[in-house]
Amino acid sequence: xxxxxxxxxxxxxxxxxWIDHRLPIFSYIEKxxxxxxxxxxxxxFWNFGAIATVMLVLMIATGVVLATNYTPHVxxxxxxxxxxxxxxxxxxxxxxxxxxxxxxxxxxxxxxIFRGMYYGxxxxxxxxxxILGVVIFLLMMATAFMxxxxxxxxxxxxxxxxxxxxxxxxxxxGDSIVTWLWGGxxxxxxxxxxxxxxxxxxxxxxxxxxxxxxxxxxxHGSNNPLGIDPxxxxxxxxxxxxxxxxDGFGVVVFLIVFxxxxxxxxxxxxxxxxxxxxxxxxxxxxxxxxxxxxxxYAILRAVPDKLGGVIAMFGAIAVLFVLPWLxxxxxxxxxxxxxxxxxxxxxxxxxxxxxxxxxxPPAGFWIPLSQVATLYYFFHFLVLLPILGKIERPLPLPPxxxxxxxxxxxx
Amino acid sequence: xxxxxxxxxxxxxxxxxxxxxxxxxxxxxVGIAATAWPxxxxxxPAADTLALxxxxxxxxxxxxxxAITVKWRGKPVFIRHRTPEDIKAAESVPMSQLPxxxxxxxxxxxxxxxxxxQWLIMIGxxxxxxxxxxxxxxxxxxxxxxxxxxxxxxxxxxxxxxxRQGPAPTNLVIPEYLFLSDAxxxxx
Ligand code: HEM
Ligand code: FES
Numbered sequence: 226x227x228x229x230x231x232x233x234x235x236x237x238x239x240x241x242x243w244i245d246h247r248l249p250i251f252s253y254i255e256k257x258x259x260x261x262x263x264x265x266x267x268x269x270f271w272n273f274g275a276i277a278t279v280m281l282v283l284m285i286a287t288g289v290v291l292a293t294n295y296t297p298h299v300x301x302x303x304x305x306x307x308x309x310x311x312x313x314x315x316x317x318x319x320x321x322x323x324x325x326x327x328x329x330x331x332x333x334x335x336x337x338i339f340r341g342m343y344y345g346x347x348x349x350x351x352x353x354x355x356i357l358g359v360v361i362f363l364l365m366m367a368t369a370f371m372x373x374x375x376x377x378x379x380x381x382x383x384x385x386x387x388x389x390x391x392x393x394x395x396x397x398x399g400d401s402i403v404t405w406l407w408g409g410x411x412x413x414x415x416x417x418x419x420x421x422x423x424x425x426x427x428x429x430x431x432x433x434x435x436x437x438x439x440x441x442x443x444x445h446g447s448n449n450p451l452g453i454d455p456x457x458x459x460x461x462x463x464x465x466x467x468x469x470x471x472d473g474f475g476v477v478v479f480l481i482v483f484x485x486x487x488x489x490x491x492x493x494x495x496x497x498x499x500x501x502x503x504x505x506x507x508x509x510x511x512x513x514x515x516x517x518x519x520x521x522y523a524i525l526r527a528v529p530d531k532l533g534g535v536i537a538m539f540g541a542i543a544v545l546f547v548l549p550w551l552x553x554x555x556x557x558x559x560x561x562x563x564x565x566x567x568x569x570x571x572x573x574x575x576x577x578x579x580x581x582x583x584x585x586p587p588a589g590f591w592i593p594l595s596q597v598a599t600l601y602y603f604f605h606f607l608v609l610l611p612i613l614g615k616i617e618r619p620l621p622l623p624p625x626x627x628x629x630x631x632x633x634x635x636x
Numbered sequence: 637x638x639x640x641x642x643x644x645x646x647x648x649x650x651x652x653x654x655x656x657x658x659x660x661x662x663x664x665x666v667g668i669a670a671t672a673w674p675x676x677x678x679x680x681p682a683a684d685t686l687a688l689x690x691x692x693x694x695x696x697x698x699x700x701x702x703a704i705t706v707k708w709r710g711k712p713v714f715i716r717h718r719t720p721e722d723i724k725a726a727e728s729v730p731m732s733q734l735p736x737x738x739x740x741x742x743x744x745x746x747x748x749x750x751x752x753x754q755w756l757i758m759i760g761x762x763x764x765x766x767x768x769x770x771x772x773x774x775x776x777x778x779x780x781x782x783x784x785x786x787x788x789x790x791x792x793x794x795x796x797x798x799x800r801q802g803p804a805p806t807n808l809v810i811p812e813y814l815f816l817s818d819a820x821x822x823x824x
Contacts, residue, residue: 383767387788390766405676409685411710411761419679506705506712506760508767512788526789531764531805587789 257443262461263468264449266630270344271447271468272475273337279476280330281435285428287323288372291316295375297421299414302377303502321491327369328494329483331517334362342548343569345557346448352549354441359545361434366518368427371420373515378499383512385412385420391525394535411505451629452557453622460626511586519583520576524602526587527595537599544606551606553614561620565613572605690824692816695755703772705760708823712760713811714772714784715821718795723753725782726796736806740796743807746821747814757813757823758797762786764804769793784808 234255236242245251294313296305309316338358341347347355374385389406393399408415446455455461462468486493494516498509514522524541528534544551559566575598582595623629691708695715698704703716718726726740743758745751762769764786770776771784771793779785779792781800786792791802798807813823 387765387767390764393766405680407681408679409681409710413685413710415682415685505710506707506768508788510787512767526803529803531803534803586787 257464258469259463259465261443261464262446262455262458263464264447264455264626265460265462265467266449266451266626267447267468267471268450269475270336270340270450272472272479273333273340275472276476276479277330277333277337278435279480280326280333281428281431284323284326284330285432287319287326288425288428290319291323292425295421297375297418299377299417299503302375302417306376318487321487323372324495325483325487325491327372328515328517329479329486330365331369333479334365335517338362338545339573342572343559343566344448344450345452345552345554345559347549348552348555348557349549350445351441351448354438355549356546357434357438357441359542361431361438362545363542364427364431364434368424368431369515369517371424371427373499374417374420375424376499377417377503379501379503379507379509380496380499380512382412382503382505383508384514385416387512388514389416391535391538394532396532413505448557449626450558450560451623451626452561453626456625513584516580516584519581520579521583523579523583523595524599526583527592527599537603541602544603548606548610552610553612554617554619555614556619556622561622562613562617563620564617568605568609568613572602575601575605690822692820692822694819695821696819700754702774705772706823708759708811712768713823714756714758714760714797714808716756716772718754718756722782722795726794726798727753729794729796729798733800735799738796738798738807743796743798743810747812750815752815755815755821756795756797757810757821758808759811760784760808762788762791762804763799763806763808764789764791764802769808 234252236245236251241251291309294305294309294316296302306320309320311317313319341355341358370384370388374381389403389412392402392406395402404410406416407413408419449455496513501509513519521538521541525534525538528537554562554565556562559569579595579598579602582591582598585591587595623632688709691706693704693706693715695717698715698717700717701719703714705712705714707713716722723740729740731737731739740753741751744753744756760768760772765788767786767788769779769784769786769791771778777785777787779801781792781794783795783797784793786802786804789803791804792800793804793808794800796807797810799805811823813821815821
């Protein structure tokens with residue numbers, strides 16, 4: 226086996242070397258996951274990419290098993306999920322892992338996105354890497370939304386109704402689009418059937434985009450907490466065993482917390498109304514989406530106009546696509562941006578406040594609060610970031626990663 | 637090179653080859669669009685879904701002040717037997733107070749142009765994002781305009797089902813309906 230950077234690997238095993246000569250998958254693994262030079266100063270925020278990947282695999286594994294017992298028909302879907310929970314061997318486990326897995330997948334991805342924003346990982350030359358990440362995020366939201374419809378409970382049905390109706394806000398063609406999405410005149414059997422087909426398909430599309438995300442990552446390598454480029458071998462360590470171990474450790478800790486929920490509080494993050502079978506004639510008193518959509522739901526409701534609310538909600542994600550160009554500062558890491566650092570934390574608080582607004586009925590002080598929080602969200606991206614990069618005076622950057630790391634040790 | 641009719645880099649006047657490239661490309665584009673269409677249209681409502689087009693309802697048992705909900709095309713339809721007060725309240729609202737101005741009369745006319753102010757027949761789906769408003773059953777919150785109230789995002793409708801307050805942009809939709817006799821109405 227090759228040991229140092231740069232030299233092509235030599236495989237001692239005859240079979241491996243025969244295969245590799247024809248299809249260089251082993252060279253690829255060697256180069257990208259073994260000797261791959263990685264900044265030596267990662268903190269635990271750098272674990273969440275690996276964690277998200279593990280969650281994606283887990284969602285596909287549990288999903289395929291669930292699909293073998295699930296029936297996508299309005300008369301049978303609810304009962305088939307109850308049967309999975311009660312009668313199918315370990316069906317309860319598969320379902321609880323899948324249900325809570327969706328939540329923990331979003332937890333991992335939200336932390337991963339925060340990491341990117343705090344340490345400026347979206348800046349040149351990683352703009353496309355970032356954009357692919359936002360694409361993955363959008364696909365995840367579509368997948369999770371359609372998955373939540375499948376058990377065909379009250380929240381499934383009314384969540385599907387409200388979200389698909391968002392498109393009716395589009396002038397002129399809106400209603401035709403909604404009919405097209407439904408395959409009928411309301412959310413009904415054709416809708417459930419196609420949502421199941423797409424819910425099965427999209428995770429594999431996500432796998433493909435994740436592959437592109439990783440290819441883009443390995444062109445310039447990872448960013449790091451200092452946000453400066455490695456300048457030589459003294460700044461990096463080989464990916465294996467250093468980061469395979471660190472990622473492995475992080476994955477295990479994350480999975481312990483996840484298992485805690487899946488085994489001891491499987492419905493903590495769900496909504497009891499989804500154990501009531503869907504009834505197209507009665508809307509539940511208070512419709513809420515899954516927790517990971519609450520901030521966007523709050524933005525939707527903050528605008529007292531149908532089309533305006535829909536535009537604001539999609540706009541909240543659209544700004545992420547252009548983030549690399551909205552942020553005019555050339556310093557990546559918030560550690561060296563004394564003002565940005567605090568505003569970044571304010572944004573986190575703002576998004577959490579939006580989450581609470583989305584969870585509460587749109588009445589009383591929740592309305593003005595969600596409006597202020599929505600304005601602040603857009604203010605951060607559209608006003609603050611472009612200006613801050615021009616007026617903020619960054620702290621001096623260390624000469625190299627090794628230099629900063631070793632000084633830290635000494636001091 | 638010098639004698640080629642198509643100089644490298646494609647400079648100069650458009651050649652026969654350029655023309656063929658553009659024509660082939662355009663035809664290919666049309667072909668792809670024509671092939672994509674059945675895939676897209678495939679998701680539109682199927683013939684059997686479209687066939688569920690009408691229901692007939694006997695309204696004779698509905699007492700004054702009562703309302704029922706029937707299902708049509710998978711959606712709730714509200715049929716309310718309005719009281720004289722309901723009708724008076726609906727008729728006396730000035731158009732200037734309505735976000736989506738429409739007279740009460742226009743909302744209680746069947747497809748044979750006959751006006752029956754006592755029967756208000758509407759699709760019970762909030763025009764905001766599609767929840768079913770409250771107010772059709774006794775004891776439910778009818779909202780500040782005494783008609784219907786949507787709990788999802790707070791839209792309030794009056795006794796004619798017209799939007800008065802909240803994010804919904806338009807009045808509750810009146811489906812096509814026809815009274816076949818005084819007691820029997822066909823919706824759709
Ligand atoms: C990106 C990955 C995925 C996400 C985020 C996701 C999300 C979800 C969510 C939120 C539910 C509703 C759970 C509930 O409340 O019961 C669900 C249900 C379901 N999913 Fe997935 N899913 C993913 C991948 C898959 C895959 C690959 C399959 C395979 C076919 C699948 C099959 C199912 C089935 C059959 C159900 C209905 C049973 C149930 O509700 O537990 N999912 N999914
Ligand atoms: S769906 Fe009725 S107010 Fe939003």
